[in-house]
Amino acid sequence: MPGIDECLLEAMRLPGARGAALIDWTSGLALGTVGESPGGDQETAAAEAAEIARLAAEQHAFAPDEDPEAPAAADTELPVEDLIVSNRDSYHVLRFVGSSFDGSVFLHLWLARAEGNLALARIRLGEMAERLVLA
Amino acid sequence: MTVVRTTEPPRLPVRDKAAARARGWGGVSPMLTRLAAERATGVLVREHGTLHLAEGLVVQAESRHAPGLGALLTAHGTLAPEAWHQAVNEAADHHRVGRHLVDAGHLPLGALELCHLAALYDAAYFVLAPSSTPPRFRYGPVHWLGSVRPVPVEALERETLRRRDVLHRIWPHPGMDGIPLARTHLPGTPALTRRQLAVLELVDGVRTATDIARELGHLAFHTLVDVRRLTAAGVVTTAAPARGQSPPGGTRTTPDRGQSPPPPDQPPADPGQPPGRGRPPQGRGQPRRPETDGADGYAPPVPAEPLPPDPHITLLKRLRDALEAL
Numbered sequence: 001m002p003g004i005d006e007c008l009l010e011a012m013r014l015p016g017a018r019g020a021a022l023i024d025w026t027s028g029l030a031l032g033t034v035g036e037s038p039g040g041d042q043e044t045a046a047a048e049a050a051e052i053a054r055l056a057a058e059q060h061a062f063a064p065d066e067d068p069e070a071p072a073a074a075d076t077e078l079p080v081e082d083l084i085v086s087n088r089d090s091y092h093v094l095r096f097v098g099s100s101f102d103g104s105v106f107l108h109l110w111l112a113r114a115e116g117n118l119a120l121a122r123i124r125l126g127e128m129a130e131r132l133v134l135a
Numbered sequence: 136m137t138v139v140r141t142t143e144p145p146r147l148p149v150r151d152k153a154a155a156r157a158r159g160w161g162g163v164s165p166m167l168t169r170l171a172a173e174r175a176t177g178v179l180v181r182e183h184g185t186l187h188l189a190e191g192l193v194v195q196a197e198s199r200h201a202p203g204l205g206a207l208l209t210a211h212g213t214l215a216p217e218a219w220h221q222a223v224n225e226a227a228d229h230h231r232v233g234r235h236l237v238d239a240g241h242l243p244l245g246a247l248e249l250c251h252l253a254a255l256y257d258a259a260y261f262v263l264a265p266s267s268t269p270p271r272f273r274y275g276p277v278h279w280l281g282s283v284r285p286v287p288v289e290a291l292e293r294e295t296l297r298r299r300d301v302l303h304r305i306w307p308h309p310g311m312d313g314i315p316l317a318r319t320h321l322p323g324t325p326a327l328t329r330r331q332l333a334v335l336e337l338v339d340g341v342r343t344a345t346d347i348a349r350e351l352g353h354l355a356f357h358t359l360v361d362v363r364r365l366t367a368a369g370v371v372t373t374a375a376p377a378r379g380q381s382p383p384g385g386t387r388t389t390p391d392r393g394q395s396p397p398p399p400d401q402p403p404a405d406p407g408q409p410p411g412r413g414r415p416p417q418g419r420g421q422p423r424r425p426e427t428d429g430a431d432g433y434a435p436p437v438p439a440e441p442l443p444p445d446p447h448i449t450l451l452k453r454l455r456d457a458l459e460a461l
Contacts, residue, residue, distance in 0.1 A: 003244040004252075004284070024253070026357045027301060028147035029294055031252050047147040058328045099213075099246065103253055104357065132245035 007132045008034040011109050014124055016116030018090065019109075021046060022097075025053040026104045038092070038110050049108045053094050056080050057104075082122060089113050095125040099133045107132075144364055148300040150293050163263045163292040165459050166270050171288035177274040182266030184258055187278035192285035195278040196258035200345045201355040204254045204280065210352020213250070214242055223279070231281040251283040256294055257354045263295045269455060298356055305363040308373075312359055315341050317374040325368045334361045340374045 002010065004022055011020040012034050019035035023046045030046035037045040056062055063079035083094040091111040099105060107129055111121055167179060167186070174191035184198030197203060205223070208214040218241040226235035233251065236242045303309070317340040327335065330353075337347045348358035365371040 004248045007245060022249075026354075026360055027256070027294075027298055029256060029297075031249065041149075044149045047149050050147055060326060097249075099249060103249060103354075105249060131243075133243060133249065134246075 002128075002131055004032040004132070005034070007107070007128050008032055010128055011107065011125065014109070014111070014116075014121050016112040016114070017109060017121075018112055021049070021108045022105060023050050023053070023108055024103070024105050025050040025057065031105065036110070038090075046108075049092070049094060049106075052085070053083065053096070053106050054104075056083050056094075057096065082125070084118065084122070086113070086118075091116050091118050091121070093118070093121050093125055095122075095129045097129045097132060144360075144367070145304040148297055148304060150297050150300075163295055164270065165456065166272065167263075167288050167292070170272060175272070175274065176277060177272055178278075179262075180271045180273070181262050182268045183264050184262035186259060186262055188288075189277040189282055189285060192282075192287055193255065193259065193291050194282045194285045195280050196255045196262050196291075198258040198261035198355075200261040201258040202254070202349055202352060203258075204251055206349075206352060207250055207254055207354070208242070213246060226281075227279040229281075230277050230279055232279055233281050233283040248284050251280075252286070253354055255286060256291070256298075257356050259291050260295050260298050260356050263292065269459070302359055302363050305360065306367045308363075308366070311362070311366065311373050312344050315343055315374040316347075316362060316371050319369055319372050321369055324370055327365075327368075327370070330357075331361050331365055334358060335365060335370065338365075338371055 008020045008022060011017060017035065019033070019037055021033040021037070021042070022031045023029065024031060028047035028050040030042055033042050033046075039045050039048075057078065057080050078096045078098050080096060082096065083092075085092040085094075090113050093107075093109045093111065095107045095109070097103070097105045097107060107125055109121060109125055111118070164179075164181075170177075170179065170188060171191040176189050176191075177187075179186040179188065183200060184196065186193055187195040187197075195204075202210070205219050209216045209219055214236070218236070218239070222232050222235045222239065222241070226232045233247055237244050237247055302312075316338045318335070318338050333351055334347055334353075337350055342350070344359050344362040345355050347353075347362070348355040351358070362371060366373075
């Protein structure tokens, strides 16, 4: 049963992983970090990643269609699963962690583009986010 | 063309670490800095709550303004209330309630750590708010929860200061955190998030932000963010102030500057005004903010007038801080 550190270390074992962090997007606080930080400063990287995560999570355009038949969405259900940002030399995968208590937390994985496998990272990160909070 | 109006909150601030180091301490509690240096174990009691230390690290924070770990875990069904009570009864004497919950299979370690850290930083924000009473420290055993994920004092103080900046940037009105809130009922409500709608439903002219957090089982600081954003959007305003109630949360960023005068641009309504009569903020949806969004990414909240209301009180507070620092 993984804790925060085990989860981040597991993310770092993905090919091309340069850094991983668990961040609260309301406050911009990094609850845990492993490896390098994009831009060099852990606190700044967390605040900047929190901005884009919050934006994506709150925009109605990115939310799935409401099913009138389905019961009202629970608090834990997140409108967005993940976010991928790519640039010339790296990928950033932001995976939202659905927690039943009042959290607004996501995993941020930074991958070197040359070695990273985006599809694999996305799937693994989803599994990790789930295992982190589910027994 | 449909125009969806949302109020964009300002950028999250980042503290200038070099400046903090140059000062030599976090600027929150000199006593706490000293206790961390001597690796003390015990309880720091401040006006708005307590911090529990183990070997100089913060292992738990409790404040009446923030929901506790038990409340957060049980409010949304993460943990059955019986399981929580059982763990507290069985393991509190051995100071390992957290470990007991995980070992008994009630809670994954990740969920416990996440919730614990969230609750700790949440309560610490209020505990480390400027106080009018001197802090006390009792050396003693570690907290009954046990050590789940201890936080260094420096990290906690820095985050607390940053959180004050987060709120100040959204809507600069430090006093509003302890004041009953009311709806403005103005036409043209901007698009709100699900969390904001949940908060808005409980705004009734009586409840304060922390009351709403408690009822929803939400983190108190996160609710303060929701409320400030709703205020900035012109949806919520402060109702008449409750007498004898001291507002929690940071009223000032530094303890030696005394009371904060109102921000340069007045928030929608004076706390003294009756509910429902508040002015909407200028340019609804995009209210003016004071010059805090500096190009360097961080600028401390500066009071409009440098002079605090009573120089005697300021002098006494500075004396107290200096004595505390000895």
